[in-house]
Amino acid sequence: MNKPRCGWCVGDPLYEAYHDKEWGVPVYDDKTLFEFLILETFQAGLSWITILRKRDNFREAFDHFNYKKISKYNQDKIEALLQNEGIIRNKLKVNATVTNAQAFMKIQDEFGTFSKYIWGFVDAKPIKNSLENYRNAPASTELSSKISKDLKKRGFKFVGPTVVYAHMQATGMVNDHEVSCFRYKEV
Numbered sequence: 001m002n003k004p005r006c007g008w009c010v011g012d013p014l015y016e017a018y019h020d021k022e023w024g025v026p027v028y029d030d031k032t033l034f035e036f037l038i039l040e041t042f043q044a045g046l047s048w049i050t051i052l053r054k055r056d057n058f059r060e061a062f063d064h065f066n067y068k069k070i071s072k073y074n075q076d077k078i079e080a081l082l083q084n085e086g087i088i089r090n091k092l093k094v095n096a097t098v099t100n101a102q103a104f105m106k107i108q109d110e111f112g113t114f115s116k117y118i119w120g121f122v123d124a125k126p127i128k129n130s131l132e133n134y135r136n137a138p139a140s141t142e143l144s145s146k147i148s149k150d151l152k153k154r155g156f157k158f159v160g161p162t163v164v165y166a167h168m169q170a171t172g173m174v175n176d177h178e179v180s181c182f183r184y185k186e187v
Helices: 013-021 030-043 048-061 075-082 091-111 114-122 142-153 161-170
Strands: none
Touching: 013 048, 030 048, 030 091, 030 114, 030 161, 075 091, 091 114, 114 142, 142 161
């Protein structure tokens, strides 16, 4: 029997698996938070399913999102990434990944973990919305704008309010599952 899901994922097995197991589940692990942040920056202007289909390629290309390694990428590595047909080959986004890895580690130095920093914006508790239809979810909020400004101030690139809000949804900082979705009460 099919479980009631958020309308945006229905009909695609990869989307449904992502929705059922990951989307909206609170993430406190820095490595996973970094992975989602980078994937969200690459998603800007594209559909999320495009990124999901290339996720394994991204993991392989970017050393399994090891931000310490990524922070040290040189021009040769960047050029190799730009030739990798398995990922989104956007020069600005690839370069931003290196910059963001460096900024990510600076936040870790200041706060102990990136998780402490990012979850501090919601007092370490997910915001639970009550959406009847996923189409009514905002693209950004006052809070995602605030976080975006702070991240940019700290040197991050491609982290506008929409990217930040998508990151908040993906990592469970906000629960935007439809109230009729079986995951709404679970996360």
